[in-house]
Amino acid sequence: MAQIQTACHVVELKKINATYLRLVLEAPALAAAARPGQFIHIRVSDGNEPFFRRPFSIYRAQAGKVEIFFEPVGRGSKLLASRKRGDVLDVLGPLGHGFTPPGKDVKQVVFIAGGIGVAPFMIFSDAIKEHKAEKILLYGARSKAQTFATGGLKKNGVKVFVATDDGSVGTSGRVSELFDRVKASPDTMIYTCGPRPMMAAVQAFARTHGLKGEVSCEEVMACGLGACLGCSIPTVNGYRTVCHDGPVFDLQAPVFG
Amino acid sequence: MPMKLSVNIGTSVFPNPVTVASGTFGHSEELYRSKEVKCLGALVPKTVTLNAQQGNLPPRICETPAGMINAIGIENAGIDAFIDNKLPGLKRVGVPVIVSISAHNEDDFALMAEKLNAAGGLAAVELNLSCPNLKKKILVAQDAEATAAVVRRVKAVVKYPLIAKLSPNVTDITAIAQAAEGAGADALSMVNTFAAMAIDVRTRRSKIGNFTGGLSGPAIRPIALRMVCETAARVRIPVIGMGGIACADDALEFLIAGATMVAVGTFNFVNPRAPLEVLEGIKAYMKKNKMSDIRELIGSIQR
Structure with missing residues (x-):
């Protein structure tokens, strides 16, 4: 929908270790709205394979950018891993109900x-x-x-x-x-x-x-x-x-x- | 040149032919203000039943080639809660509302129709007939007589135009369609999902908690299109075409085949903007082909 479906540029996509990749998206409105525990839902394919979007937990949202980590294990995450800097991804988010911040009395x-x-x-x-x-x-x-x-x-x-x-x-x-x-x-x-x-x-x-x-x-x-x-x-x-x-x-x- | 996009079902007028399939439209009220929702020709919320249903055991969905299998089990809060909590917000959107109902017997269908009469303000009621026929071990939508009986019973009560939603899991869908028409249906929605399954080969278990489910998405589109085309040629009432519509060209196929309205279903999950894109694409096609009325497009297939 208008407020939450955005075309985001890939700012960075690289391996950070043997297992995980980091994806950074240019997404000012999304970054400003994101709360801890929310996720983004990425359309990894331009066609019908794989069919569903893929949900990813938001790792960081600051300075107009949203960052996620993932392990390329399935068809969707492998396709996402093949994207390049400058590519545009169709992203829904921020979605879901996040964490409740700890109250003042939490020690x-x-x-x-x-x-x-x-x-x-x-x-x-x-x-x-x-x-x-x-x-x-x-x-x-x-x-x-x-x-x-x-x-x-x-x-x-x-x-x-x-x-x-x-x-x-x-x-x-x-x-x-x-x-x-x-x-x-x-x-x-x-x-x-x-x-x-x-x-x-x-x-x-x-x-x-x-x-x-x-x-x-x-x-x-x-x-x-x-x-x-x-x-x-x-x-x-x-x-x-x-x-x-x-x-x-x-x-x-x-x-x- | 002004373009006439409005279509009629019974006595109701819809501003354009693009709608959504029941069960695929968001329940988040915060989205109702969006252009994507305001542009629709009709809103069709998820099927409601007389009493609350908790739905099926997970997993309820799985991905398949160009589509998905689902067995949600019509999880819903029941028609009273729907009328009290969901319907007012839906009506406020300002787009005609079609309410989809399902029941296990004719009495419950009729009771729900009466409740919707009392609620007021609907554009139509859609009968989800993909429910078990308690007298036989098949779905109501798989039996011409049972379909006709439910349509006739609800039609006698309901004050809104009545739509029968047909299942494709039949030998000859035109026979069911004609039975529904003969019993007084004002329109047909077609098609519902195709009975299907998928197996996890590692565990040798079904990928669906309910064991089997319904296939939807672009994978079913050519079959749905054939059914709509055959049916539209044999009935006089409007057909709402659906089955894997993802973009304007897909919707145009259904309209050309004879559908009066088209619904985006499963593809809403992939691209929530799809209905808006479909509408814009239909307009662009009409402009390019110098059409001023959507009726020039409907059923324009060349044989």
Whole structure:
């Protein structure tokens, strides 16, 4: 639609490590409107293959530019990876319901991310830079090659703790090995994004300790606008669309089966 | 040269022939003010049922070559909630509204029509007949008699023009179309999705939670077009053509084949601006071909 469908120039598209690419789009209106936890929906093909747009979490939105990261694993992301600087992409966004900023009384902000799930926490840490709470990131990945540079988060005052499945960087094991960094207090706020088993583990941990939080979910999407109801997930309140009701939900809302 | 784009269905007049297929139009009210929505010939929100339905188990959609399979399960809040919460906003857009309804029996269809009569202000009611026929193990839209029975029952009650939406999953869609016409339908919407499936070969499971679903998108367009063309030649009532329309040329094919209106469906998910682009393209085509009335285009196929 007029306000949210934009033709954006590719300012930069390059590999940042063995796994991920960074895409920077010139998109002033989108960058100004973007909130942490929202996403953009990119038409990766000019034809009908692949057919759906692809949703990407906003990593950063500043100075008129929107930045995302992705791993070229499927048909859509591989096609996107073949684009060049100067190309024009049809982008919908910013879409969805993002993170609720931590209240004034929150004393510890805990980001818990798996793999590329760390992306929305960059823009989120930009937005809450001035907040007085202690901010930590518990970051899990398969191995060093699948981790992001977290310098930007550190610059925003976030303490970073890493766990990798193979122990190639940080603690060896799942991100749950790092849960002892979380203060079991009503003044703690958890925000999580990553693979479903990880989010389920965070949900169970928070439930056990009575901690508040939010979770950013992912699902195959068609419209991205809440029209088709194709990306609905079961929640304690019935089915909710990831694209429009989410992607961010109360941590205890999704039913991870 | 002024260009006449308006078309009629029963007693209702639509400013232009471009609309959207039910279930593909956004529910975000913030978008209603946009040019893309104001330009439409009619708004068709997602099908509503008498009572709330929670919809099918995920996954509800999957990508296929030039299209998608869906089995959403008509998730909706029920007609009372629709009339109270959604309809006022839709009416305020200022574009004629066609409400799509579905039910499991004729009584429920008629009850919904009465509720819509009371709500007022609609341009038409569309019957989504791709619902199980409880007496037989097929869809109402797959049975000429059952189709006629539902159309006749609703037509006796409803004060708006009545549209029957047909399923392509039949041997001869013109027979169903003629049954609907004979029972009093003021127009036909065609086609709904094609029964389809896709399998994940790694898990050997269906890619759709409901096991099977309906195929839509550009992949079905040539088949839908053939059905519209055959039907338009055999009925006197207007046909609203749909099935994979993505751009103006696609829509022009349907109009030339005999459709009085055209609906963009699944392609709204890929390009929300598609209906506007279709309308602009139709106008450009008419100008280029020195047509002053859309009726010069409708059914103009050369044989």
